Amino acid sequence: MDNRILLRKLLVIAVVMFGFAYALNPFYRQICEALGLNVLTQKDGTVERPANTQVDLNRSVTIEFDGNAQGPWRFRPTVNSMSVHPGELTTxxxxxxxxQKREMNAQAIPSYAPQSATPYFLKVECFCFKQQTLKANEARQMPVVFYIxxxxxxxxxxxxxxxxxFEVGGGLVKTAAN
Structure with missing residues (x-):
């Protein structure tokens, strides 16, 4: 008898824990959205640009671009550098x-120099936000939309x-033995 009561209590606790975990993700998303944390796009999918940003036409900053490939890629920016005004949206x-003759998954990791400029380089859209899947011998141009x-x-x-x-997943090829 005591075992049945204990089993029922444990089942109720497990169901409550599952329900709490299930509700936590939308709850977290609502809090982040309400506070404006980690919001990259609006609900309709358009890019959101901070309202208070103004272009400083009295000042220019040179942005140099570099690309390094770890693996079987050709990877490079289409321009080596450009001059931008702080606050100006640029692509x-x-x-x-x-x-390769096979599909591959890859990820790009950014770095900035000088490192002190990192918090001021604001990307609105970037291929580095998610993994990229490229088919065999596929070539692709990928945008970075940013402002300083x-x-x-x-x-x-x-x-x-x-x-x-760099390649994600190590290029494992599934065979009959896997």
Whole structure:
């Protein structure tokens, strides 16, 4: 008799825990949305640009672009550098070519120089936000949409944006033995 009561209590606890975990994700998303945390796009899918950003036409910053490939890729920016005004929304394209005869998954990781400029380099859209799947011998141009926060220290005249593009999953090929 005592075992049945204990089993019922444990089942109720398990169901409550499952329900709490299930409800936690939408609850977390609602809190983040209400507080404006980690929101990259609006509900209709359009890009959201902060309302208070103003373009500083009295100042220019040179942005240098770099691409490094770890693996069987050709990966490079389509331009080496450009001059932008802080607050100005800008797009640059990176080109990647899968040189293998198989589909591959990859991810790009950004880095910035000088490192102090990192919080001021704001990406609105970037291929680095998610993994990329490239078919055998596929070539693709991928955009980075960004702006430089006008609060960037005045002594920073040049920022280098560098991406390292690498294969995710190690290129495991499924065979009959797997």
């Amino acid at each position: 640059v394209m990176y080109e990647v070519v899968n040189t 926060d006008p609060k960037l220290p005045k002594d920073v005249k040049t920022i280098t944006l560098s991406y390292t593009f």
